Amino acid sequence: xxxxxxxxxxxxxxPMVVAQGNTPVWRNGAQERKYGLGTYxxxxxxxxxxxxxxxxxxxxxxxxxxxxxxEYALTLKQVGTEIRLLRxxxxxxxxxxxxxxxxxxxxxxxxxxxALAAKVDTVDIPASADTTAQSWSAFRNINLETDTCPRRxxxxxxxxxxxxxxxxxNDGRSIRIREVGNSKEIKSENAALLDWVRAxxxxxxxxxxx
Numbered sequence: 001x002x003x004x005x006x007x008x009x010x011x012x013x014x015p016m017v018v019a020q021g022n023t024p025v026w027r028n029g030a031q032e033r034k035y036g037l038g039t040y041x042x043x044x045x046x047x048x049x050x051x052x053x054x055x056x057x058x059x060x061x062x063x064x065x066x067x068x069x070x071e072y073a074l075t076l077k078q079v080g081t082e083i084r085l086l087r088x089x090x091x092x093x094x095x096x097x098x099x100x101x102x103x104x105x106x107x108x109x110x111x112x113x114x115a116l117a118a119k120v121d122t123v124d125i126p127a128s129a130d131t132t133a134q135s136w137s138a139f140r141n142i143n144l145e146t147d148t149c150p151r152r153x154x155x156x157x158x159x160x161x162x163x164x165x166x167x168x169x170n171d172g173r174s175i176r177i178r179e180v181g182n183s184k185e186i187k188s189e190n191a192a193l194l195d196w197v198r199a200x201x202x203x204x205x206x207x208x209x210x
Contacts (some may be wrong), residue, residue, distance in 0.1 A: 030042075032108050033107065033108055034105060034106070034107055034108060035098060035099075035105045035106045035107065035108060035110075035111045036108075039108045039111050039112070040094075040095065040098065040111070041166070042108075042112065043094060043098065043111050043112055043114070043115035044063055044065075044071060044073075044094060044115065044166075045168075046112055046115045046116055047090070047094065047115040047116065047118055047120055048061065048063065048073045048075075048088055048120075050116060051088045051120045051122045052073075052075050052077065052086055052088055052122060055079055056077040056078055056079035056080075056084070057077065057078045057170065058075055058076075058077050058170060059075075059076040059077060059078055059083065059136055059139075059170050060075070060076050060136070060139055060167065060168065060169055060170065061073050061074070061075045061076075061167075061168045062074045062075075062165055062166070062167050062168075062197055062200060062201075063165065063166035063167075063168070064163065064165060064201065065163060065164045065165070065166065066162075066163045067161040067162060067163070068161065069093065070089055070090045070091075070092065070093045071089070071090055071093060071094055071095070072087060072088060072089035072090070073087070073088045073089075074086070074087055074125075074200055074201065074204055075087075075088065076132060076135065076136050076139075076200075082129055082132075083129065083132040083133050083135075083136050084124060084125075084132065085124075085125040085127050085132050085135075085200075085203065085204060085207075086122055086123070086124060086125065087122070087123050087125055087204055088120055088121070088122040089120065089121055090118060090119070090120050091118070091119035091120065091121065092118075092119070094115060094118060097114060097118060098111050098114060098115075125203075125204050125207045126207050127203050127204070127206075127207045131203060132203075135196075135199065135200055135203065138196055138199075139196055142190075142192050142193050142196055143190075143192065144167075144169070144173065144175060144190070144193065145190070146175050146176075146177065146189045146190040146193065147187075147188075147189040147190065148189070149178075149189060150177075150178045150180050150186050150187060150188055150189055151186065151187045152185055152186050152187075157180075157186045159178065162178065162179050162181075163178075163179040164176060164177070164178055164179070165177050165178075165179065165194075165197050167193065167197065175190070175193070176189075177189045177190055177193055177194055177197070179194070180194070
């Protein structure tokens with residue numbers, strides 16, 4: 001189960017990454033020979049990009065990574081003069097398919113191959129053109145400078161479960177933020193970006209796929 005394995009790893013690596021200012025572990029997959037957090041995220045990237053590589057230009061993608069459910073992604077794409085919203089979901093949680101990143105597990109290449117072969121479903125969300133255009137315009141006005149972790153006071157707040165979001169921009173940036181709920185004690189890494197992600201998810205949930 002992704003919950004137990006992921007939390008155990010994060011409890012060990014997050015303070016080190018924040019303290020040393022190194023590349024976050026989840027973005028360091030190219031340095032791994034065996035399956036680790038970086039390879040898991042690279043595997044997600046491969047599968048989602050493959051599934052949405054059709055016509056048009058990808059503007060922004062939000063990967064939604066719940067602890068206990070299937071991963072999915074929401075993608076805004078420019079197709080001609082229209083901005084469309086796509087939803088891509090794994091048929092089965094990729095974390096479960098790959099197995100926990102433990103010693104003696106799969107190699108990095110085996111994980112990447114499994115991700116490319118994994119069954120995913122991509123649907124075109126019938127949100128109105130005005131709504132998707134407004135969402136893209138709002139995103140472009142957000143300051144993407146983001147803290148390294150959600151904070152309780154000055155300290156990083158750690159969670160036992162929940163949902164992470166990976167926001168990937170068309171200029172190659174990849175930003176990770178955590179769903180902090182309605183807690184007044186915890187400050188998001190980027191509150192404006194989190195609000196935008198929530199609105200995008202709500203837009204997708206309010207519309208029925210074509």
